[in-house]
Amino acid sequence: MVRDPKTELERILTEAGRHIAPQLAELAVTLEKPRRPEHGDFSTTIALQLAKSVGKAPREVAETLRATTARAVAGTGQWEPLEVVGPGFLNARLARHTKQSVVSRVLAEGARYGRAAATPAQKTMVEFVSANPTGPLHVGHGRQAALGDAIAALLEAQGHEVTREFYYNDSGAQIHNLALSVQARAQGRTPDDPGWPSDGYRGEYIEEIARAYTAAGGHSDDLEAIRKFSVTALRREQDADLQAFGVRFDVYYLESSLYTDGRVEAAVRALVASGKTYEHEGALWLRTTDYGDDKDRVVRKSDGSYTYFVPDVAYHVTKWERGFRKVINVQGTDHHSTITRVRAGLQALNLGIPSGYPDYVLHNLVKVMRGGVEVKISKRAGSYVTLRDLIDWVGRDAVRFFLVSRRAESEFVFDVDLARSQSEENPVYYVQYAHARVCSVFSQWGGDASGLAQAPLASLTGDRELALAGRLADLPDVLRSAAAELAPHAIAFYLRDLAGEFHSYYNAERILVEDQATRTARLALCAAVRQVIANGLALIGVSAPERM
RNA sequence: GCGCCCGUAGCUCAGCGGAUCAGAGUAUUGGCCUCCGAAGCCAAGGGUCGUGGGUUCGAAUCCCGCCGGGCGCGCCA
Numbered sequence: 001m002v003r004d005p006k007t008e009l010e011r012i013l014t015e016a017g018r019h020i021a022p023q024l025a026e027l028a029v030t031l032e033k034p035r036r037p038e039h040g041d042f043s044t045t046i047a048l049q050l051a052k053s054v055g056k057a058p059r060e061v062a063e064t065l066r067a068t069t070a071r072a073v074a075g076t077g078q079w080e081p082l083e084v085v086g087p088g089f090l091n092a093r094l095a096r097h098t099k100q101s102v103v104s105r106v107l108a109e110g111a112r113y114g115r116a117a118a119t120p121a122q123k124t125m126v127e128f129v130s131a132n133p134t135g136p137l138h139v140g141h142g143r144q145a146a147l148g149d150a151i152a153a154l155l156e157a158q159g160h161e162v163t164r165e166f167y168y169n170d171s172g173a174q175i176h177n178l179a180l181s182v183q184a185r186a187q188g189r190t191p192d193d194p195g196w197p198s199d200g201y202r203g204e205y206i207e208e209i210a211r212a213y214t215a216a217g218g219h220s221d222d223l224e225a226i227r228k229f230s231v232t233a234l235r236r237e238q239d240a241d242l243q244a245f246g247v248r249f250d251v252y253y254l255e256s257s258l259y260t261d262g263r264v265e266a267a268v269r270a271l272v273a274s275g276k277t278y279e280h281e282g283a284l285w286l287r288t289t290d291y292g293d294d295k296d297r298v299v300r301k302s303d304g305s306y307t308y309f310v311p312d313v314a315y316h317v318t319k320w321e322r323g324f325r326k327v328i329n330v331q332g333t334d335h336h337s338t339i340t341r342v343r344a345g346l347q348a349l350n351l352g353i354p355s356g357y358p359d360y361v362l363h364n365l366v367k368v369m370r371g372g373v374e375v376k377i378s379k380r381a382g383s384y385v386t387l388r389d390l391i392d393w394v395g396r397d398a399v400r401f402f403l404v405s406r407r408a409e410s411e412f413v414f415d416v417d418l419a420r421s422q423s424e425e426n427p428v429y430y431v432q433y434a435h436a437r438v439c440s441v442f443s444q445w446g447g448d449a450s451g452l453a454q455a456p457l458a459s460l461t462g463d464r465e466l467a468l469a470g471r472l473a474d475l476p477d478v479l480r481s482a483a484a485e486l487a488p489h490a491i492a493f494y495l496r497d498l499a500g501e502f503h504s505y506y507n508a509e510r511i512l513v514e515d516q517a518t519r520t521a522r523l524a525l526c527a528a529v530r531q532v533i534a535n536g537l538a539l540i541g542v543s544a545p546e547r548m
Numbered sequence: 549g550c551g552c553c554c555g556u557a558g559c560u561c562a563g564c565g566g567a568u569c570a571g572a573g574u575a576u577u578g579g580c581c582u583c584c585g586a587a588g589c590c591a592a593g594g595g596u597c598g599u600g601g602g603u604u605c606g607a608a609u610c611c612c613g614c615c616g617g618g619c620g621c622g623c624c625a
Contacts, residue, residue: 032568034568035563038568039568040568043568045566048606058605086567086568087567087605088567089567132625173624174624174625177624281623295621297623302623307622307624309625332619333619335620336620337551362619365619410554411554413559415559418559418560425574425587426587427573429587430588437585440584440585444584444585445584493561496572497572504590506584506585507580507586507589507590508590510583513584548587
């Protein structure tokens with residue numbers, strides 16, 4: 001395969017830069033995309049950066065770089081001669097045929113276009129959602145599902161071997177509360193009655209489970225049976241919601257298994273053996289402050305049971321032992337404090353796990369507005385918008401696109417009324433429409449698209465056509481940086497830009513023109529646009545419809 | 549009080565390992581279908597990038613203070 005033009009030019013400039021400034025052995029020139037098209041396809045500020053250490057004016061440095069690389073640049077056959085502009089920018093323009101050629105490349109690579117091959121492929125885990133089976137999935141889980149699934153897909157597209165994992169906290173105090181709540185409902189009590197469990201779940205789904213339990217012949221005094229029944233029912237409901245959302249997991253890891261297979265006990269023994277624990281007021285503590293925590297944490301409570309911290313650590317040990325050297329946990333910012341704690345626990349075990357293990361992507365919680373007021377998201381309150389509600393209101397594609405379109409750290413206002421009223425104007429339709437439009441042109445045309453990868457492209461000379469081709473060429477870089485930053489929202493923004501460029505082109509030019517060479521080249525361009533949109537949408541779990 | 553995150557156009561948000569960074573969508577206003585789908589296109593108005601300093605040739609972007617908002621700070625998960 002022909003070497004990527006950008007990579008090649010970066011290599012040439014890096015070599016020249018090191019020649020000029022030999023003291024900077026680590027120097028690496030990177031090309032960036034200027035905002036304004038008149039500044040070229042790519043640009044670098046390397047001359048401005050080098051000026052000081054070289055002791056010459058930036059413009060002079062730029063001129064030297066231009067002159068010394070002129071021959072190599074021409075030799076690529078892919079670039080116009082570099083230009084020195086302003087205070088010392090080096091601007092680069094791709095030769096027209098280089099821009100055109102991306103169309104052939106997209107069509108030849110098809111669904112693989114934009115992907116990269118990591119060498120070596122890294123065994124990677126993305127853990128996300130991990131909702132307690134104590135209630136239906138809410139909007140925050142939806143954000144996590146959209147984010148986590150897209151991050152996993154991005155890493156796969158970079159050539160890594162990715163496992164999607166869901167951790168079920170199916171034991172512990174919250175599950176006990178769940179069982180007590182269902183039992184209370186089964187006994188006919190309601191959340192406001194005296195004798196309702198103090199930390200009970202008040203949602204209506206509790207009553208539904210209690211009814212189903214009773215209908216199945218269950219007895220209200222068998223708490224263990226109630227627990228099992230409730231957890232099973234809620235897991236089934238969560239699974240159905242995830243399926244409706246188009247998110248699948250490779251592994252469901254049960255917290256309870258960490259107890260039954262002895263991993264929790266083993267973790268405690270190892271922590272004690274590390275010498276980092278101490279007894280205080282009847283409890284066993286770990287000196288997490290030795291690892292940056294602001295206070296030490298309880299490992300074993302005075303009643304002999306363990307805090308959630310222990311299974312969490314034991315769980316992450318299994319990730320390491322299962323061979324996952326890169327692990328990304330997607331969680332809400334309300335779980336922020338667990339980062340330091342889990343890492344501290346892993347460090348105390350002294351297993352050779354890096355101190356930054358695992359990685360975290362923390363997302364701010366979603367604030368749901370309805371009728372101008374905030375709807376509180378709380379399982380206990382029982383009044384919150386579920387993921388299923390959103391899917392029913394605006395559709396799966398729109399919810400996924402919307403939830404993945406914002407940086408994880410952004411605080412997210414989901415205005416239900418707005419989302420519903422604008423469901424026809426959601427950005428996802430704008431992108432999908434571009435895809436459907438291409439399909440429509442092709443059905444109008446009626447020809448065989450299979451040979452378009454070899455189509456001559458010389459007639460693609462219009463500004464819009466070249467800009468569109470340039471945009472197609474961006475995909476590999478967009479995916480690379482989105483994966484590196486664990487920031488899938490970049491895909492959504494890229495797709496919107498690409499669709500916009502296509503719609504603009506489509507309105508300005510006719511595809512099915514008389515002249516055969518022009519028509520074929522334009523069809524090839526459109527086919528490439530369709531392919532790239534499909535590839536991008538696939539990564540964020542959104543469908544690419546042929547008709548809308 | 550301490551820690552983390554966030555303050556960019558009326559609204560929802562990109563841009564934040566400096567430079568060619570004042571952007572998109574939406575809303576508002578005005579144009580474009582005898583012609584491949586108008587869920588579209590073209591154009592206009594709209595922001596001292598929360599605020600005050602600092603570093604620099606250059607700061608929305610980096611550093612510090614302050615103001616405002618969110619989330620944590622359990623022998624809950």
